[in-house]
Amino acid sequence: MDIGSARNKYHREICKTIVRLKRDKAKAIEYLNFADSGNRNSIIIAQGIIELTGFAIGQGTITGQRAGDFFEVITKNFIQDIFQQLQHLRPGNWLYSTEQTTIGGDYIIAPDIIVSRLPVSDDDINAKTQVLDKNNRFATATPLRKSNYQDSYPILHASISCKWTIRSDRAQNTRTEALNLIRNRKGPLPHVVAVTAEPLPTRIAALALGTGDLDCVYHFALPELKKTIEKIDNQDQLDMLNTMIEGRRLRDISDLPFDLAI
Numbered sequence: 001m002d003i004g005s006a007r008n009k010y011h012r013e014i015c016k017t018i019v020r021l022k023r024d025k026a027k028a029i030e031y032l033n034f035a036d037s038g039n040r041n042s043i044i045i046a047q048g049i050i051e052l053t054g055f056a057i058g059q060g061t062i063t064g065q066r067a068g069d070f071f072e073v074i075t076k077n078f079i080q081d082i083f084q085q086l087q088h089l090r091p092g093n094w095l096y097s098t099e100q101t102t103i104g105g106d107y108i109i110a111p112d113i114i115v116s117r118l119p120v121s122d123d124d125i126n127a128k129t130q131v132l133d134k135n136n137r138f139a140t141a142t143p144l145r146k147s148n149y150q151d152s153y154p155i156l157h158a159s160i161s162c163k164w165t166i167r168s169d170r171a172q173n174t175r176t177e178a179l180n181l182i183r184n185r186k187g188p189l190p191h192v193v194a195v196t197a198e199p200l201p202t203r204i205a206a207l208a209l210g211t212g213d214l215d216c217v218y219h220f221a222l223p224e225l226k227k228t229i230e231k232i233d234n235q236d237q238l239d240m241l242n243t244m245i246e247g248r249r250l251r252d253i254s255d256l257p258f259d260l261a262i
Contacts, residue, residue, distance in 0.1 A: 001081055007254050010078040011221065014197070015055035017074065018067045018164070032057070033067065034165050034197045041234055045199040048228030049221050064164070072098045072112045072162045075195050075220075075253070079115070079160075082257035090261040093118040095154050111177055112162040115191075115260060116154035119146040143187065158191035158260050161214075166198040166206060178213040191215055191260055195253060199225065201241040208249040216259070217244075222252035 001009070020033045031037050035046035050057060062070075080096045097114045122145065125131055132139060139145060146152045159181055161174045178192045192213070197220045198204050208217040219225055222245075229238045244250035251259070 001085075003082060003254050003257075006078060006081050009081075010074060010253065011053040012055045013074045013077075014071070014220065015050060015053060015057050017058060018062065018070050019050060019057040020060070020062050021057065033062070033064075035199055036165075039200065041232075041237065042199050044232055045225065045228050045234075045237075048231065049199060049224045052224040052227060053221060068162065068164050071164045071195075071197065075160070075162055076113045078253065079113070079257050079260070083115070083260055086257065086261045093120070094157070111159040111181070113158075113160035114156065115158035115160070116156050118154055119144055119148075119152045121146050155187075156185075156190045158193065160191075160256075161194040163194060163196040163198065163207070166196055166200075166203045174207055174214070182213070193218060193256065193259075195220065195256070197221070201225075201229070201237045201244065204250060205240055205244060208244045209247075216248070217250050218253050218256045219250060220253050222250065 018033075021030055022033050022037070023030050024037050027037065029037065029043070031043040032046040032050060036042040076096050076098050083090070083094065083096075095114075095116045095118065097116070098112060122132055125145065132145075140148055142148060143153070143155050159178070161177060163174060174194050181192060182189060193215050194207050195218045196204060196207070204217060204219065207214060226238075226241060226245075229241060241250070
């Protein structure tokens with residue numbers, strides 16, 4: 001499956017499974033469930049994004065918690081679909097999980113999505129040439145060798161936080177998760193990123209701009225977001241969006257699997 005087809009599948013699943021129309025009787029308004037009912041620009045931008053995807057939204061109701069859970073799973077499946085096709089660029093036996101996972105020894109991390117690599121056997125390491133010392137005197141601590149540890153754990157490659165929408169408290173939680181991972185790691189720093197559907201660039205900036213706790217933030221529909229903001233001619237939101245894009249702090253979801261291959 002090529003990236004365009006996978007992205008369309010991703011949007012179709014999100015629209016069908018997560019996106020819902022909500023009604024605020026007190027305010028006499030309708031809005032999509034990733035918009036802020038108290039912010040007119042948020043409502044307009046969210047509607048514009050979905051219209052540009054071209055997919056119908058689901059019916060009925062869905063709780064915020066369920067929306068977040070589905071967003072994690074659908075995003076994980078998208079990443080897996082594409083990253084598996086990049087094996088020639090990033091070889092390995094990869095795992096993709098939305099469950100709390102023990103990684104790299106003995107500590108627990110709890111991002112929304114984990115991408116990890118399984119340790120390899122000595123036979124695999126020596127498949128093309130005798131790399132390992134025959135007397136097994138060296139490279140006896142690296143986690144890449146399965147034989148080095150009685151209990152072998154996956155090696156963390158990426159920690160991905162999914163935020164269906166962004167509010168100030170949620171942004172802080174994401175930064176805290178990233179900092180905890182950075183401070184408690186026992187090896188090279190993995191990719192630490194966030195994925196969001198938040199329609200307001202000024203709120204995305206709460207994650208994308210700052211001290212660099214995160215590698216980058218990925219929007220589930222960045223071109224559609226930009227086109228919508230250009231159409232409604234909201235210069236403040238557009239300026240912030242361009243600042244994040246040009247500063248390489250915000251990218252489209254289609255970039256993420258390729259960035260994980262770096």
